[in-house]
Amino acid sequence: MIAVDSLHFSYPASTFRLSIPEFSAAPGEKLAVIGPSGSGKTTLLNLIAGISLPQSGRVFIDDTAISDMNDAARRNYRIAQIGFVFQDFRLLEYLTVLDNILHPYRISGALVLDRQVRERALALADSMGLGDKLKRHPDALSQGEQQRAAICRALLPEPKLILADEATGNLDPDNKSLILDLLFERVEAHSATLLAVTHDHELLPRFDRIVDFHDFHDFRASGA
DSSP states (O other): OEEEEEEEEEOTTSOOEEEEEEEEEOTTOEEEEEOOTTSSHHHHHHHHHTSSOOSEEEEEETTEEGGGSOHHHHHHHHHHHEEEEOTTOOOOTTSOHHHHHHHHHHHOTTSOOOHHHHHHHHHHHHHTTOTTOTTSOGGGSOHHHHHHHHHHHHHTTOOSEEEEESTTTTSOHHHHHHHHHHHHHHHHHHTOEEEEEOOOGGGGGGSSEEEETTTOTTOEEEOO
16 A cells, blocks of 8 residues: 655755665554654654655556656645644644545545535544534634544545544544544555654554654654
C-alpha cells in the first residue's frame, strides 16, 4: 500500500533533515507513529500525502508514485484516495458541520455526491455524537467535537489510506476509544492502511506495528 524509497527531505533555512532509506506498510495494517516533538512524524504524513515533496527519493501508494505527480494531480489523488485527519482540524468556519464533512465531494470531480453518500455522512456523524450538531458552524463546537467532525470528513470517501495526526489528542478517554474503534473498523472493512501519529502510549498495544522515530533505524531526523 505504502512504499518509501531513499527519501530525503529538509525545510528551507532550517537544520531539519529527514532521511528514510526504506519504509512500507501493507493493506489492512494499522501503524502507530511515535517519537519526540520535531522528529519528523507530521512531515512523514505530509510526504506520504503529497502535501510536501522530497528533495530526493519517491513515495508510492498502490504502485502510484505520488511524489512524481504535478500539484493538481496530487491534490485530486489526495482528496479522493487519502483520508487525512489534520492535527489542527482544518475545518472551514463558513461551512456547517455537515457541509464540512461533505466538502471533499464538492471539490473533487472524482467523487460523486449522491443520496447514498449523504446518508453515509449522516450515519457517520451520528456515530461520532454529532447528529444534533450538523447545522452548527465549527466555532460553536468544542475542540473534541471539531476533531470528530474532521475525522468524519476524512472517512466519508472510504479511503484506502488513512493518515491521522493526533486524531485522539483532544478527546477524553471514552471518545479516544470510540475513535480508535471506528478507525480500526474502517481499516478492516475496506482493507485500508492506517498510519497514526500519537502521543497516547496507552493506545499502542492496539496497533499492529509501532514506528518509533526515536530509535527505529529506518528513520533519522536532525534539527528542530
